[in-house]
Amino acid sequence: MSDNRDHSEESDSEFDQHFPVRRFLDPVHDYVVFEPRVAAFIDTPQFQRLRYLKQLGTAYFVFPGAAHNRSCSFMPAFSSSHSPNFYILGVGHLARLMVDNLRARQPKLGIDDRDVLCVQIAGLMHDLGHGPFSHVFDNNLVPRLCPGTSWSHEEGSEMMFDSLLEQNPHIELEPSWINFIKDLIRGRPNLTLTHSPAEKPFLFQIVANMENGIDVDKLSPAFDYIARDTVNCGDKCSVSTSRLINSCRVIDNHIAYDYKDFYNVCELFHTRFSLHKRIYHHKTAKAIEYMIVDALCAADPVLHIADKIRKPLEYLFLTDSVVQDIERSHDPALAESRAIIARLRRRQLYKQVDVKVLPVRFKVLWEPHLTPENIAAEAARIPLVEGIDGGQALSPEDIIVDWSTLHMGLKEKDPMQYVKFYTSFVARPHEGSIVLPEIHQEVQIRVFTRDVRIWFKLLPCFARNPARFRRFPASFTVGNVTPPAPPASLPSLTQGGSQTTPSAPVTPRLSGSFEFASPSTIHKSSFAKVPNQFTTIGKSQASPLASARMKRTREANLEESPAARGSPGPTRRKPRLL
Numbered sequence: 001m002s003d004n005r006d007h008s009e010e011s012d013s014e015f016d017q018h019f020p021v022r023r024f025l026d027p028v029h030d031y032v033v034f035e036p037r038v039a040a041f042i043d044t045p046q047f048q049r050l051r052y053l054k055q056l057g058t059a060y061f062v063f064p065g066a067a068h069n070r071s072c073s074f075m076p077a078f079s080s081s082h083s084p085n086f087y088i089l090g091v092g093h094l095a096r097l098m099v100d101n102l103r104a105r106q107p108k109l110g111i112d113d114r115d116v117l118c119v120q121i122a123g124l125m126h127d128l129g130h131g132p133f134s135h136v137f138d139n140n141l142v143p144r145l146c147p148g149t150s151w152s153h154e155e156g157s158e159m160m161f162d163s164l165l166e167q168n169p170h171i172e173l174e175p176s177w178i179n180f181i182k183d184l185i186r187g188r189p190n191l192t193l194t195h196s197p198a199e200k201p202f203l204f205q206i207v208a209n210m211e212n213g214i215d216v217d218k219l220s221p222a223f224d225y226i227a228r229d230t231v232n233c234g235d236k237c238s239v240s241t242s243r244l245i246n247s248c249r250v251i252d253n254h255i256a257y258d259y260k261d262f263y264n265v266c267e268l269f270h271t272r273f274s275l276h277k278r279i280y281h282h283k284t285a286k287a288i289e290y291m292i293v294d295a296l297c298a299a300d301p302v303l304h305i306a307d308k309i310r311k312p313l314e315y316l317f318l319t320d321s322v323v324q325d326i327e328r329s330h331d332p333a334l335a336e337s338r339a340i341i342a343r344l345r346r347r348q349l350y351k352q353v354d355v356k357v358l359p360v361r362f363k364v365l366w367e368p369h370l371t372p373e374n375i376a377a378e379a380a381r382i383p384l385v386e387g388i389d390g391g392q393a394l395s396p397e398d399i400i401v402d403w404s405t406l407h408m409g410l411k412e413k414d415p416m417q418y419v420k421f422y423t424s425f426v427a428r429p430h431e432g433s434i435v436l437p438e439i440h441q442e443v444q445i446r447v448f449t450r451d452v453r454i455w456f457k458l459l460p461c462f463a464r465n466p467a468r469f470r471r472f473p474a475s476f477t478v479g480n481v482t483p484p485a486p487p488a489s490l491p492s493l494t495q496g497g498s499q500t501t502p503s504a505p506v507t508p509r510l511s512g513s514f515e516f517a518s519p520s521t522i523h524k525s526s527f528a529k530v531p532n533q534f535t536t537i538g539k540s541q542a543s544p545l546a547s548a549r550m551k552r553t554r555e556a557n558l559e560e561s562p563a564a565r566g567s568p569g570p571t572r573r574k575p576r577l578l
Contacts, residue, residue, distance in 0.1 A: 024089060032093040037117060040171050041124055042089070045316060046164040050088060050127070052319035057133040058288040059279055061344075066279070088127050091207070094216040095123030098206055098245050109250055115203060118177055122184035122207045123216060128164070129156020131309070132320050133292060140293045145306040156309065158182055163312035184208070187215075201253040211254070212418035213409040214265070249422060256420035262432035269408045269415050276406050287350040287448055290400055292323065294450075295340040299326050302333045350400065353447040353458040360405060360412060363443050370445065372399035378461040394457055400448040407441030414440050 022039045024032050034042065041047060056066045099119045103111040130153045131137030138153045165171060165178065173181075179191035180199060187208030192199050209215035244265075247258035257265060279285075300306055303322065308314040326337045343349070358366070379394040409415045416436065447462045449455055 026090060026093075032089060034089075034092070034120075038092070038120055038124065040168075041121060041164070044164050044168050044171075046128055046160050046167070046312075047088075047124070049316055049319060050130070052321055053130050054133055054320055056280065057136040058285045058292060059282065061288045062282050062285045063279065088124055091126065091217045092120050092123035094241070094245070095206055096120040098216060098248065099203070101245055101248065102202075102250055106250055109200065109202075111200070111203075114177070115200065118180050119184060119203060119206055122181045125161045125164075125181065126157055126185045126207055126217065127153070128160035129153040129158070131156070131315075131318060132296070132322050133289075136289050136292065140289060141296055141305070142309065144293065144297055145300055146309075151309055154186065156315065157185060159310075159312050160315070161185075163316070202250045202255055205255045209255075212415050214255075214268070214415075214419060251420065251422060254420045256422045259421045259423035259432070262421060265419055266416060266433065266436065273406060273408050281404050281406065281444065283352045283355070283446065284349065286402060286404075286446060287352060288344060290350055290402075290448060291340055291344050295326065295337040295344075296322065298340070299334055299337040302331060348452075350448045350450050351452045351455050353449055353455060354462045355444065355446045357442055357444050359439065360441050360443050363403070366445065367403065370401055372396035372401060375399055375401075375447070375458065375461045379457050382457075382460055394454055394461070398449055398451045398454060399458065400450065402446040402448065404444045404446070405441060406444060408437070410440070412441050 020039070021036060022034045022042065024034075026032055054060050056063075059066045096116065096119070099111060099116050102109060103116065131141070135153075138151065138156075142149060142151055161182070165173065176192075176195060180195070183189050183192045183199070184204060184207050187204055187210040189199060189201075189204060205211060205215065207215055207217065244257065244261060247261055248255050250256070296303075296305060299322075303325075305318065305322070308318050323341060326334050327341055329338070373396045376394045376396045376399060405411070410418065414436075447458060449458050
């Protein structure tokens with residue numbers, strides 16, 4: 001391992017000659033600086049490709065300010081004309097800030113230059129594998145083109161990282177460094193399990209934190225993508241980047257945060273959920289998402305999009321511009337794709353019929369029944385209103401049923417249970433806050449139609465289809481909840497030998513409604529055990545400013561006191577009774 005580091009030191013001067021220090025002006029992080037060895041990764045075709053990928057996919061069609069892509073978050077300054085404006089640069093910058101902070105605050109952790117460099121490179125490389133329209137590609141398009149495949153953009157990032165090193169021989173990294181960077185992107189040691197000495201466990205929580213999701217990319221509004229998305233969508237980010245980065249410490253190989261930032265951490269999880277609810281899963285953005293997926297699926301026999309996810313040299317040119325490639329083509333085989341894109345340009349969008357929100361535990365009951373085929377069959381049984389022409393028959397191909405699971409970051413788990421905090425006192429349960437959610441995810445069901453002419457037919461079908469199974473069979477159990485069967489008739493009430501009936505009728509529940517079980521337990525905070533190992537922190541790890549400031553305050557108070565000036569203090573008058 002030491003030989004590798006000696007080799008890197010010898011090659012630093014060569015990189016300094018060919019790759020100058022790069023400075024970028026970013027609207028979120030101000031100026032960010034990258035040293036020559038990192039700048040070498042930026043000036044590659046694989047990295048520059050991110051210019052042409054929209055960060056928020058189809059949300060740009062709804063929120064015009066969300067035009068930032070994985071390349072338009074920065075305004076380059078003091079750099080060459082082809083330098084990128086990358087969102088991803090912010091992740092690399094923040095990864096460097098966090099590891100530098102830990103290195104300065106806790107020298108005993110043994111963080112060296114090689115660790116700092118690898119963490120920063122991992123932050124830059126972690127999203128190289130995104131496809132056209134970002135998450136639309138791996139969440140919707142790839143499953144339709146390649147049913148049963150487990151491909152994800154993380155796998156694509158590893159493929160493109162290998163291709164970057166192969167196609168740019170001037171970038172030299174030792175094999176152990178390459179494996180370390182790949183594991184940092186994954187968020188867990190895999191290729192580095194046999195390294196000696198072992199890699200520092202807490203470093204795997206910086207770029208991709210698999211423990212609680214708080215890393216420099218995914219969740220924190222104080223970190224990068226949420227801060228950037230809120231700014232570009234006209235929202236406001238309320239958590240300070242520097243505060244959370246400066247407060248983080250490593251205790252027992254876990255990254256922990258100051259207990260004073262408890263509410264800030266709560267807020268970042270809530271902000272993540274709010275962005276998904278209001279922006280990422282906006283109904284119109286979802287409708288456009290399905291239009292683009294339909295267009296690309298229809299074009300796959302000609303463009304062979306599915307084959308490119310395993311071929312890095314072809315995947316390099318697969319970007320959002322694929323839509324323009326289809327539009328400018330005159331190939332008759334792309335006529336269907338061009339027609340869908342033409343509808344998109346004229347704002348003749350797929351239309352949402354209805355939406356329902358329900359607990360995730362009921363998804364197993366709804367999903368097998370709420371299908372395009374069942375909804376179309378229900379339409380055939382509904383009599384038309386007099387005076388309305390039935391028109392064309394309802395076809396399953398015109399119906400889209402969308403299932404979206406929205407959560408706080410860890411699906412059904414409470415993410416706050418997995419965040420570590422440190423304090424200067426013994427923390428007790430619920431001292432952070434008791435106003436915390438008990439349920440951390442939900443399922444949002446939407447039905448869209450590709451043909452707006454049949455929208456009025458679909459509306460009653462969507463409501464009636466779930467009504468067939470809104471009352472559970474007695475044997476059905478979801479989790480620990482067995483919904484009781486309703487009584488056949490309302491029993492009479494007897495009071496003192498006289499029979500009475502209820503004064504108000506019972507209102508039937510809506511077909512899409514379910515009764516939530518009342519919380520059986522109080523929220524358990526992540527420091528419920530007293531005492532716990534995260535309630536103290538050594539003086540060497542604490543900020544040196546606080547003690548010095550308190551000392552100066554005490555000295556100033558003594559100098560200003562009457563006793564210090566040699567004069568008696570003011571005479572206190574006894575209160576008079578009126």
